[in-house]
Amino acid sequence: MMSNKHVKEPLMHLTRRLNVSKKYAWAIRIGAFVLSILVCCIVSCILSPRVNFGFFFKYLFNGAFGTTNLVMALFREMAVILLLALAVTPCFQMRYWNIGGEGQTMMGAFGCALIVAYTAGKMPAWGTILLSFAVGVAFATVWAVIPALFKAKWNTNETLLTLMFNYIAVCLGAFLIKKVAPIGTGILNFSTGTLAAAGVNDFLIIFLIAVLFTVLMFVYMRYSKHGYEVMVVGESPNTARYIGINTKKVIIRTLVLCGVMCGVVGFLLVSVKDASFLSDNVMQSTVAGRGFTAVLISWLAHFNPWAMALTAFLVVFITRGANNVGNYARLGNSYASMMVGIFFFFIIATEFFINFKINFRSREEVTREPDDLADSEPIEAKQEEGDDND
């Protein structure tokens, strides 16, 4: 019997999509990107009377692609971030949350800088370069492996440890710079003993290394035995035990790989002309948060190297473009970070729309479009649903 009491129907409920078609997923992602730019534009218009639609897009694109130099700088920056994202990807695949890419790169940079500072001019330029490369890689690797040893030996939480190691690395770096140059600005500038000083084309070398590593990482993760072990350890530690994978060995090996790649980036940051400073130098903020951006990029791209390249490109595009808009509209330093924040917000939200489907239901007819595939994890979907009903 129907009572005359108003019966509340849930307005909507969520179901988990399973077999999401690639087309649909990409349509959502592209849509989100376009939407995020539009929102950025609208927010900018509200923030400053100088800005209108035309102004925003003009300076956005000018800032990113205005001149050949700017385009090259864009790709150089993208390559650096991409390399860092690639470095942490195998760790993430292993569910080892290494958010210490920043500190590891920093240590690589300082290791490299120390060698340049002490041996430049005292030995042949190429000798210095090779030595600084080796020491940079060694420093970064040690920095990456210490938390891994703790994890393997005592199962400590790697997220906290790697995060803290970032700060230790920065302080250690500042201390080392003071040791080398007691009087000064905290920036070490080099005129010899670096790749830049040796006349190597900065754009070319960074870009080539990035392309090479992207391909190698793709092959490593998909076709090598090591990559397979990393996946098994990450997805199912019990299964790894069951087939006799030495999990500790895999953790340490993967972190060595990560450390080496971070070391390469650290070396590049010191030894190659830097995009923003136009000289080869090292200081406390050499890595400038790229390590953290890279974590986000690797994650957003679902650990797919090609998708990482695209995401890195978009992030750098927005950062540089928004910086330019901010300059011309006099919106201040934090403006660009805000725009990047809006962009990330939208991209992260796409995950929700790709994984879940919102079913509205009308009171009269209970029609229901069946979602894509059988056998879901209904409990999980339901928990989300509970949040949404209110």
Place this chain on the structure above:
Amino acid sequence: MDKTLAIEMVGITKTFGTKVIANKNVNFDLREGEILSLLGENGSGKTTLMNMIAGIYTPDSGKIYVRGEEVVIKSPIDAFDHHIGMIHQHFKLVDLFTAADNIILGERIHYQDDNTEDAAKQNAFARFFVHLGEHLKFSWLRRNRAKDLQAIVDQYGFGIDLSRKIYDMSVSEKQTVEIIKVLYRGADILILDEPTAVLTPQEIDKLFAVLRKMRDEGKSIIIITHKLNEVMAISDRVAVLRKGEHIATVETATTNEKELTDMMVGQKIDLNIDRELPVNPKPRLFIKDMTVVNKEGRTMVDHVSFEINGGEILGVAGISGNGQKELLEGIAGLQPMAEGEIIFHNPKEDKPVTLYHHDVKKIRDMAAEGYFHYPNGVKVDLKGKTNKEIVQLVKDEQIIFYEDEIINLKDKTPREIQELGIKLSFVPEDRLNMGLVGSMSIVDNMMLRSYRKGKGIFLNRKRPKKLANDIIEDLEVVTPSDQTPVRRLSGGNVQKVLVGREISSSPKVLMTAYPVRGLDINSSYTIYNLLNLQKAKSVAVLYVGEDLDVLLALCDRILVLCGGRVSGVVDARNITKEEIGFLMTKVPDEVELYRYKPLEETKEDTDDDE
């Protein structure tokens, strides 16, 4: 039938995706003050249906009436508002809390509570905090809260101390806490999801007594089960579900087990599992005094000794959690053994040695100890032979074992066991957690055990792909393609993939833990047949099961575990369910250890299969 209806469900349908129809147009009702059994096989939609009453799922279509009024139950809180409480199969308790705290957890505080008022009247300080709490919608926990709850406990005669922590409690005590929890919240419609699965027979009797008492006080109870004897013992009516559809609801008094089985399984299914006598059983694996202590320091396996023969299926019976898991993991090298030995007899008698698992140095040592003979029967003496000559002899299969190779597996890791050439296959209990990687494709799951083979750093997916397709075809795995992640497959298909892989390596020992758990009848029979085939290939099969009927019909001998100890090894052809049930609950003073007597066994009567 003048009793009013506590719950009525009309035309309930619930699907997960397009393929899985969990419930299809189900009409179901529960009367006030009755115990109703919801009967059905695994996967027949019992739990899903009940979850819709308890607010865990929302139905796709259909209506639910509670005491004659149409309701929409969106969440467990809604369900409680309608005085419906569900006791789930997997308890939802906070281990670190006391039982009392678990019971009041999530409760809405009533500020009119007399005790609080009394306390508040006593001094201004307390009054201030009570009012502050009221204001902030934040309430204080009373120190003597456990005592107040004890009243409910005593009312139903639950013998339980609510001030104890959950982690100290046994499974049946946890279940009691769950029941008290829903009663405390004022539920008068109780749903119990397979409450007896984890209990001993004595505990089941106790639970049933409690349920009857609650019924007599006017509560309406639904009990989900697939055990017929329990249905007959406890319920007033029985509702039968089959493949998501409601078949019938009948009065228990007017029906019998056979009729219910027919309704439950649909057509008559030949319950006989083919069972041949073991052909020439030879001991393959000796477990001696095995003791496994888990991480918490509890002795899970306690000086267990037994042997498994090639060509037999040895069943392992026991209430779950009595050491079955630790026993198998101990043998597979996944759990360290505190004590004991595992001796493996590799059936190598009169077979040539290979270089695959033995290097030349080891062959030399073994020859010196007199392990080998030439085809003409002369003992092998490798003194004075160069390595090259030995390799040639091995390749020509001239060096032959006298006897089975004897290897001690104690303290060996799974990888070492594999490298020793011991083909030990293991189908663990929780397939997607151990044994398979859910997010990987079928092909990638095929090479879990074999990916190391072959030189070079790259994977070779050719063989795994062929194996995957063979298994999909031979075992009739329902899957869109061999690239589908195994997590997307249904339980039965996941199991076929795992069992298929494990037997593809032609094992010498095959251990399976609950291989048919959650499978439908057809998939179960596929698995039984596979195990029987392995037995015929003189593999030593270890089958850990929960359904005693299956154990009695499938196995040759049954090892019964109780509290981590062996309470008997019995001849599966000459024992009753009740006898095994007794062994599962108590270790007798004199433990029977049944072994084959090679000459007599051919005389055995084969007709007493059940």
